[in-house]
Amino acid sequence: MADKALEQNLKEKLGENKEIYSASHPDKVQVHLRTLREAAKERLYLRASAVLLIQ
Secondary structure, X not given: OHHHHHHHHHHHHHOOOOOOOOOOOHHHHHHHHHXXXXXXXXXXXXXXXXXXXXX
């Protein structure tokens, strides 16, 4: 019961569209790692775009 309350509290703080990851859900951890990879690619793209704009 405490886990559900904690999960609900985290969802409220993070927003409903965020997943909560834990070691007990390896499939969600995989999604999280993929999402981090996608975020890294986006940051790299934005950095490259900024460099091109400066030149």
